[in-house]
Amino acid sequence: MYQNSQMLAQYNHGPTAVSIDHACKVKKNRTYVRVVVFIISVILLLFVGGTVSAWVGNGDAHAKGAAPVQVYVVVHQGDTLWSIASSHAAKGQDLREYVFQLKKLNNLKNVTIYEGQKLLLP
Known part of the structure; x- marks a missing residue:
C-alpha cells in the first residue's frame, strides 16, 4: 500500500x-x-x-x-383683445402681458380690433 x-x-x-x-x-x-x-x-x-x-x-x-410655427386667430364679432388673450394664453400667464404682446406683434396702436381681422398669436 x-x-x-x-x-x-x-x-x-x-x-x-x-x-x-x-x-x-x-x-x-x-x-x-x-x-x-x-x-x-x-x-x-x-x-x-x-x-x-x-x-x-x-x-x-x-x-x-x-422656423417656429406661426398661429393666427380670426377676430369674430364681439371679440376683444382681452377675450382672445384669456382663451389663448398659457395657464398662469399674466393676461395684461399677453395683450401687450398681441398689440406689439400685430402693430396695433390701441385695443381696437375689427371683425375678420387676422391676429398673430405670441
Missing part, C-alpha cells in the same frame, strides 16, 4: 501534473482576455453610436427650431 502511495505521489508531481496546471492557467488567461476585449468592444461601440447620434441629431434640432 505504501508503494502505491509513493507511485501515486510521484505520478502527481511529474511533468504531466505541471502541464495540466499550466494548461488551466492559459485557459483562464484566454478567458480573461476575451472578456476584456468584449467589454472594450461594447464600450467603443456605445461611444461611436452616441457620437454619431449626437452629431446627426443636432442638425435636426436646429432645423426644427429655425
Whole structure:
C-alpha cells in the first residue's frame, strides 16, 4: 500500500501534473482576455453610436427650431383683445402681458380690433 502511495505521489508531481496546471492557467488567461476585449468592444461601440447620434441629431434640432410655427386667430364679432388673450394664453400667464404682446406683434396702436381681422398669436 505504501508503494502505491509513493507511485501515486510521484505520478502527481511529474511533468504531466505541471502541464495540466499550466494548461488551466492559459485557459483562464484566454478567458480573461476575451472578456476584456468584449467589454472594450461594447464600450467603443456605445461611444461611436452616441457620437454619431449626437452629431446627426443636432442638425435636426436646429432645423426644427429655425422656423417656429406661426398661429393666427380670426377676430369674430364681439371679440376683444382681452377675450382672445384669456382663451389663448398659457395657464398662469399674466393676461395684461399677453395683450401687450398681441398689440406689439400685430402693430396695433390701441385695443381696437375689427371683425375678420387676422391676429398673430405670441
